[in-house]
C-alpha cells in the first residue's frame with residue numbers, strides 16, 4: 470500500500486510503499502478514502518522540538534480519516550466488513566481508573582494514532598475496534614474524515630451550556646470555525662470570533678458568526694459595544710493557544726463566566742488571576758473528545774442540519790501531499806483534505 474511516512478528523525482515526509490497491514494485479534498483494517506491534515510501533522514512534518522522528543526521513526530503519520538472496514542480480527546464483535554467509519558485517534562489503556570470508570574478521555578496513558586503508533590495517511594489503516602465510529606446515516610466522506618477535529622470543536626462548544634448565551638471564540642482556525650458553527654446551531658445568542666488573519670475571519674463570516682474581529686486592529690471590548698453588550702461574555706472558547714487571547718478573554722468575561730480552553734500554549738505565561746477570582750470564572754481544559762459521548766453529539770448535530778461544508782476549503786490527491794501540507798501551513802485555508810482513492 471502507499472503510505473505517507475516519516476522515514477527518519479528529520480524534516481520531511483515520504484510517500485512510499487509498505488506491506489498491507491493485517492489486524493490483531495481486537496483490530497479492524499480500514500481502507501482509507503479521505504484524510505484531514507492537522508496541525509500535529511505539520512509539527513511532525515517540520516520535525517520541531519515536540520516531534521523530535523515524541524514521535525518514533527519510521528512512522529505512518531495522520532489521525533484524521535474516514536474509510537471502509539475491509540478486515541476484522543478474530544475477537545472483533547461489532548464492526549463489520551463494509552462499515553463506513555471514522556476513527557478516534559486517541560488510543561487509551563483500558564485498565565486505569567478513569568478508563569474503567571468509562572471516562573476514557575481522561576486516560577493518563579493515552580497514545581496517539583499517527584503520533585506514537587502507525588497512523589492513517591495510507592491506503593489502509595489498522596486500529597482497535599473500539600476506536601472506530603460506524604456511520605449509520607449518510608455522511609459526506611470529506612466531513613467524515615474530519616470527525617476527530619470536529620469532535621474537539623463539539624467537545625469545546627458543548628462543555629458549557631450555550632443556549633441564549635453570548636459566546637466568544639478566540640481563534641478562527643478550523644476548530645474555532647467548527648466550534649462557531651456548533652455554538653450557533655445549538656442556540657447561542659451572539660457568537661463572536663477573533664483572529665489576526667483576514668482570510669480566516671472571512672471564512673468565519675461565511676459560517677454565520679455575528680461578528681468576526683481582527684484583534685490586530687481592534688479590541689474585544691469594542692465588539693461588545695458594537696453588539697450592544699455591556700456585561701461581558703457568558704461562555705468563551707480559547708482555541709488559539711495565544712497568551713494575549715486568554716488575557717483579553719478574561720477581561721471581557723461576565724461575572725460567573727465559563728472558559729473552555731482547547732488551544733495549547735507553547736510556553737508558560739501570566740494571566741490576571743485576581744480577575745478569575747473576583748469574576749468567579751470557571752476555566753476548563755479540553756483535550757480530544759469524550760469517548761464516545763462527543764461522537765454521538767457529532768452524528769446527531771449533522772443529522773439535525775449542522776453544515777460543516779464551508780470549513781473544508783481544499784482537496785488534494787495523496788500524490789500531491791507536499792502541496793497540501795504547504796497549503797495547510799500557509800494558513801489561508803480551512804480544512805485541507807487528502808484523497809487516498811486516486812492513483
Ligand code: ZN
Pocket residue numbers: 561562563564565566567568575576577578579
Ligand atoms: Zn486508561
